[in-house]
Amino acid sequence: MIRNYQDLTRLEMEQLDRKHTIVLIPLGALEQHGNQAPLGTDDIIANAMVSYLKEELEAVCEDFPMLVFPVIPVGLSTEHKNFCGSVTFRPDTYYHLLYDICESLARHGFKKIAFLICHGGNAPLVQILSRELRSDLGLYAFYLSSGAFSHPDVKATVSPGNIWDFHGGEMETSMVMAVDPSLVKLDTAQAGIPAPFLHTRALKPYGGASISWMSEDWKTEDGTPIGIGGDPSGATAEKGSIILRTSARELVPGLLDISDWDVDEEADEQNS
Numbered sequence: 001m002i003r004n005y006q007d008l009t010r011l012e013m014e015q016l017d018r019k020h021t022i023v024l025i026p027l028g029a030l031e032q033h034g035n036q037a038p039l040g041t042d043d044i045i046a047n048a049m050v051s052y053l054k055e056e057l058e059a060v061c062e063d064f065p066m067l068v069f070p071v072i073p074v075g076l077s078t079e080h081k082n083f084c085g086s087v088t089f090r091p092d093t094y095y096h097l098l099y100d101i102c103e104s105l106a107r108h109g110f111k112k113i114a115f116l117i118c119h120g121g122n123a124p125l126v127q128i129l130s131r132e133l134r135s136d137l138g139l140y141a142f143y144l145s146s147g148a149f150s151h152p153d154v155k156a157t158v159s160p161g162n163i164w165d166f167h168g169g170e171m172e173t174s175m176v177m178a179v180d181p182s183l184v185k186l187d188t189a190q191a192g193i194p195a196p197f198l199h200t201r202a203l204k205p206y207g208g209a210s211i212s213w214m215s216e217d218w219k220t221e222d223g224t225p226i227g228i229g230g231d232p233s234g235a236t237a238e239k240g241s242i243i244l245r246t247s248a249r250e251l252v253p254g255l256l257d258i259s260d261w262d263v264d265e266e267a268d269e270q271n272s
Contacts (some may be wrong), residue, residue: 002054005067018109022066022258025101026050026146027126029075029119032083032215033168034228036189036235039085041168041176045244046071046118048179049146052248053255060252065259072098075122080215083227091125098129106137111263113139114255118146120167142258147171148247157242159234164193166229167218171243173232178240191231192218 005023008016028043038044050068057064077088089097102113113133115126123143130141148154149171157174158165165171169192177184194205196217205213215227 002057002064002066002068005069008067013108016067017065019111019263020065020259021110022112022114022255023069023105023110024050024053024066024114024116025069025098026071026116027075027098027118027122028071028073029077029088029121030073031075031077031080031086031088031119032227033172034189034192034226034232036185036232037168037173037176038183040073041172042075042119043071043073044179044183045146045172045175046116048175048244049116049118049248052244053251056245056248056252057255061256061259064255066255069101071118075119076125077119077121079121079213080227083215083225094122095125095129098126099133102129102133102139102141103137106133106139111138111140112258112261113141114258115141115143116146117143140258140261140263142254144251144254146247146251147175147243148250149243151246151250153246154243157239159231162230162234164191164230166192168192168228168232169230170232170235170239173235174237174240175243176240177235177237178244181237184235186233186235189232190220190226191233192220192226192228194229195219195223 026046028046030039033041074087076094077086080086081088117123126143130143133139133141158170162170173184194217197204202209204210216225218227218229220226
């Protein structure tokens with residue numbers, strides 16, 4: 001059964017098969033998403049993804065063993081900190097915050113943690129953290145990406161010619177609109193392009209040759225820093241529903257594999 005972690009009583013938690021239950025920890029952020037989308041875009045997406053995931057999992061498994069932890073509403077958003085409203089942890093603060101949460105879970109007998117990464121800037125730290133948790137505490141910390149942005153059905157939602165769609169762009173704005181259209185102000189939307197990378201040979205803000213970009217690298221056509229990628233003006237709630245549903249469906253096989261992961265067998269191997 002999929003339940004919210006915070007809804008259980010202590011007695012119910014004691015009666016749970018914690019060793020084989022997945023604790024899903026959604027990781028959001030509080031940061032700028034352009035002129036049109038709210039600062040809490042990643043948190044909104046995180047909560048929506050949890051709802052979609054529950055529907056998709058319950059359709060294929062009657063009693064999926066998972067507890068959903070409250071969304072962590074602030075993350076590692078160094079690249080956005082110079083834009084008004086953005087809030088970030090320092091890397092070491094964020095690392096220890098997540099480590100301490102997981103250490104508490106391990107103390108109570110949980111073995112499987114799944115981080116649902118709803119802000120790409122959180123991913124590198126979570127990848128390091130997951131290895132340390134496994135080494136230090138014997139926890140199996142998996143990580144899942146909340147957006148299936150390379151899926152053909154998702155890519156098809158992007159308007160023709162919107163080649164730079166990225167952070168705060170059409171797809172993310174659509175996802176927010178699928179949850180609450182009133183939070184999006186498309187009349188103030190502006191498009192962003194990665195100006196420093198337009199004429200480089202191979203260096204891009206992501207890929208084989210890259211640099212850790214800052215929001216200021218993404219500018220409007222007149223050179224004003226805007227901090228988003230692509231043109232969000234084509235966003236719709238219908239597109240957002242497609243993206244959320246597809247992204248949730250794509251995560252189901254991975255979560256089923258996490259559920260099947262044999263913690264008993266690996267523990268026996270380590271003790272032998």
